[in-house]
Amino acid sequence: MSKNKKKLKKPIFSISIAEFDIDIGNTLVKRFPEFKFEKYNYQSLANLVIPDGAHIHKSDHTYLVLDCSGEKGFPSEACEESYLFGIGIFVCIHDETVRRGAKQSSILLLSKLPYFPLYFPLLKTTLTKYMLDPNISHIKTLYKALNESLQKENQLTLFGETYPLNIPRYQIDEFPGASLIQIVKLFKMDTMILWYAMLLKSRIFVIGQPAGKVSNCVISTPLLVSPLKGFTGLLVPYVALTDVHLIEKKSFIAGSTNPIFSMRPEWCDFVANFATGTVTQNKEEKMKITGSDRALIKNVLSGVNDNRSESWVRKQFVEYTENFLRSWISGSPKSIHKKYLHNFDQNEMYKKYHNELSERIKLLKPEEKKSPKDFLDILIDENEELGALEKTKTLYNLHTNLVNLTAIEEACDHDGVTTMFQFLGEKSAQVRKYATGVISQLSLCVKGQLSVLSGPTLKQIVALLDDKMSNVQNAACYCLMKISSLYIGADSLVKRNVHLKLKEIIEKSTDLKLKSTAVQALVHIYNFLPNIEKVGVEEFKKEFESVDPKYVSNLINLFDLYEQELPKTTEPSNELKKYLTGLQSDSVENRVLATQYLLADLVSNSNLIYDLVLTDSLDIVFENEKSNPPDHILSQLCVDVLVIAVDTFFGRKEIIKNKFVNRAIIQLRTTEDPLYIFYVLRFLEVAAQYKETAQIIVENNGIEIALKTVLKHILRPMFNNLAIPGLGIIKHLLLLFPEKKSQFFEHVKVLEPYFVHTTKRFVSQPSHDREIQDLILKIIILAGFELEQVKQNSLKREFLVKKFTEYKGTDKKEKFGIGFSEDSLLKNYTIEELIPTLSEERISQVDEFVKLMEIPFNGETGYD
Incomplete structure (x- = not known):
């Protein structure tokens, strides 16, 4: 109310x-x-x-x-x-x-x-x-x-x-100033992990800088799951390390500027981190987002990119959450939702919503409410009788009615694309424009794209790029840009040589909006299809003189994908200037703060990295990283900035010039600080995806060093997350250099004992995390292992672990027939010292066990 x-x-x-x-x-x-x-x-x-x-x-x-x-x-x-x-x-x-x-x-x-x-x-x-x-x-x-x-x-x-005094009005859990756009821009696809976390009423931490942005993010989280209410009492927009008693409860959404909260997994279930733009899960079994989750976020990000309003974004989440709630009310929730939220129908917020919905239905008065189907029926049944003005009005109403994926899919189910096709050749430019606009909306879902691509509609839309009216050309190009945002659409456009037509628009058109949309479509195409022959872009360099910042930004993205040189600029943007003073401050604390702020903006504004590189400002980051020891937060933050930079062509050039890949490998070998190791592994994982930086990793024995790091941490309960980016490095190197498979096999065979058969995946061992196991399985397949033999060995290891280790009470164990407690000195003895107490048969069994485990026994196998 x-x-x-x-x-x-x-x-x-x-x-x-x-x-x-x-x-x-x-x-x-x-x-x-x-x-x-x-x-x-x-x-x-x-x-x-x-x-x-x-x-x-x-x-x-x-x-x-x-x-x-x-x-x-x-x-x-x-x-x-x-x-x-x-x-x-x-x-x-x-x-x-x-x-x-x-x-x-x-x-x-x-x-x-x-x-x-x-x-x-x-x-x-x-x-x-x-x-x-x-x-x-x-x-x-x-x-x-x-x-x-x-x-x-x-x-x-x-x-x-x-x-x-502009007095705002608000509802429970909906605070003036809250912003779902901010959350989506920060966490992108991981926004849906937050959505699940809110439905579960989990313990959630938002970590970042500045405190104001963190607080605002916290008060915005209830909007993710509206119309559910009752989160106000769980909100702790800011918590200091000295006052952790404020979060000593079963459920909370708390914010902090102190990164130490993200390092204490026992304190929370989910951590949303500004610096990485990710939401990590401190759970044994990680949740994975579904196809419909991805479709929602793609739709929302597309809308945000088109400058849609905060209220529009909120409507998308309300509709999505209401569909989810209706599935529980009807007794038919998705199987994945039953798995993650198996007791959701016992949730008090859900019960309250269900009761209120029942009361609202009773009070509803009969009144007309047109759906996308209703507008389509008008256009189909009365097409011949409708004049241009009525057609335009009906198409406009249909277009504005396609506010969420539910409405879009309803229109697709009622032959929306086929119906729109008949209007693409109309004499009225407004009719052609809105019909094309409807198709662009329908192309946001797979159903719509398949309809567009399987019939004559796509050919007609491409033809509209040459329409006499600029508003129709813009609508057609925008539609093609939306089609290119899914892989099947991008592939179809290339097969029809539409990318060549887009290049022609950039070369010849004087309409900056049209040119910018064409560039954006090419960026989508080359992101999905990096190996296709690229159209020449050398002549586009003169376009960088444009005053339209969005057009220039899209061009920079395109040139980065092409790995084309851009001229260095001497003048940083105003946005970058606000960080440079802090990055070069005499005070280390100020440099830390400026780097934290910069990271938060880099995550939500990817184009800022180009500004950083093209003005040679990345040199400041290199210097700050070198000037502090690895266990200093500034060094760690600087490596995190370089993780973003190495994902761009311009950034990789600077990183190679400064020999930071070589330095990262040396640091990985010599550093003990776990947080710095994690950042370096993340950096190398991204670097391993590009030929020029991956080659440096291979030449500097990076694969062996990464493997040693993985083996050191994979069985450590508090640090086995370090194995994930380490395994990622190995996976990407195997993908990038298939010709070196036999050479890599000699290194990665040490991972075989850590593979767990899928039937035994969720045993209570820290190394049996789903993500780690999935990565090991991919590596085993890529490296050419005999998979069936690996699976058999895994089952045998499981059997031997169970056979040779028995738990007696809470503090005593029996291993290989030898009883000892946790405090006993026996656990530090070697197998040779213990063997005299065993029978010959037992010694043989122990030898078999140790060989299969391929690890030395010193009283601890790592499988306790």
Whole structure:
């Protein structure tokens, strides 16, 4: 239910000032009105608005959601049950007169209404006033002005300035300022892992920089699974390392700037990391997204790329979640959903939704509601009677009705493509335009693409590229770009030589929008089909003088795929400039912060990497990596930037010139820090996918070094995730150099004992993780192992492990007939020292076991 501002006499609960003191830490030094909570003391509230490592920030902000149920000083008229919503604005002002060299202060507003964007400018103004004159009167002024104005005014006067009060309306779990677009741009396909995590009400951490962006991401997560409600109490938009008690519960969605949270898998189930753009799962059995999950995100990303609104993106997720909920209501959920969410129908949020839906259905009045099928029926049945204006209007309504995949698939099921074909040759340009637009929407799903590709429709759309009307040409090119976004579409376009037609448009057209769409289609085509003969692009270099940034951005992507040189530029973009000062700062802490911010933007804005490379700014990253030891966070972050850079042609050239592939292999051999090793392995895994960098890996014994790293960590419960990128390196080298299969076989045969037969995949061993096992299986097949023999050996190993290791009680084991406890010195003995106590038959069996395991026995086999 939407909340009305007039229901609350005093929406603002309290305003406070938080400061850092070098002796006592963070605390609330001034509060108006005074308040005291049992759950949240002054220090913990101050920690939530002065982020970890705050002294390296110039400014930042955080959000708070406080559950105040049971607190004596909390009024019962709260807007949303018993919650207070907070926003903290932080500033750091360098001051040599204080002991730490800077003054750190935050202003914290606690409100019964989560109007975060509305409060933001008012708090910044008040904090600036307070920093110049630390008097409590400033926060009293803001408190009184807001409480009065939120009741009856549409503007507020504060310190002589007038501010408009655009009071937002919101529903439960839907906060002003929340952004699903931000989540999708950050995590792309992994957004659906978050979707599942929210449905499971899991323990979720969002890690990144800055704190404001993290907090905003946290308050946006409930939108993923709307219309389900009830997540507000699970939100901890920011948590400090000193206050982990705030997340000691079965379910939460928490945010932090401190990467240590991502290194503690026992603290959470899922970690959404800004720096990598991934959502990792701390689970024995990993969830995998489905084909329909992928289709949803492709549709959403396509819409975001076309500048669709936040409300449009939200509608996509609402529709998708409602379809999922209906499948449970009807008793026919997908098998994969039964597997991942087998008790979902017992979920209280689901039960509440089901009951509310039943009540809404009872109250519904009969009224007409046209579906895509209804519009198609009009166009089919009344085609001859409809004039150009009516056709245009109906096609427009159909186009705007195709708002989600459900509607698109319904239109495809009712011969939408065939119906549209008859309008592609109409005299009216508007009719041709909207008919082509409908086909472009239908091409977002596989059904639609197959319909377009299997009939005469595609030929007609290609012909419309030469239409006399520019709006029709643009619609046709846009449609072809959408078709090229799936592999089958890209392949069909190449077979029909459409890529040559797209090149001709770029060369001859003067319409920048048309040219940009044509380039984007070529990028899709060459991403899917990198080995086809490429059309010449040398003459496109003059196009880089265009003032259209989107067109230039698409051209850069195309040139990167072509591995074509681009001229170096001397002037970084304004977007890059904001990072360069921090990257070159004298303060290591500032360089760390700037690199964290840069990484977050690189993940959501891939074109920034070209700016970094083409202005020679990547040299700063190389220097920062070299100037610190491997266990320093700056070195690790710099390698993470290079992971993104090595995935581009321009970046690889700079990486090869700086010999970083060679350095990475040396570091892998000599470094012990697990986090740095992980980043280096990720870098080498991407580098192994490209011939020029893969060759350097092979020439520098990279495959042996990667294997040693894998074997060192594959059986270590806390570190076996290091084996995943290590195995990835080996897999990609085998794919890239099939002629070296026999040479590689000699190295990778050491992996054979770690293969687990598929019938035994999910035993309780850390090395039996699905992802690790899938990679080992692929490597075994690529390297030319006798797969049946490998499977037989695996089953035999399983049998011997069970036979020779018996557990007796919680702390005692019997191995090879020898009993010992965990604390016993016997476990450090060698097999030779233990053999005298065994019979000859037992010795023979032990020898067979050790040989099959191909690992030395020193009282531990790794299979405990």
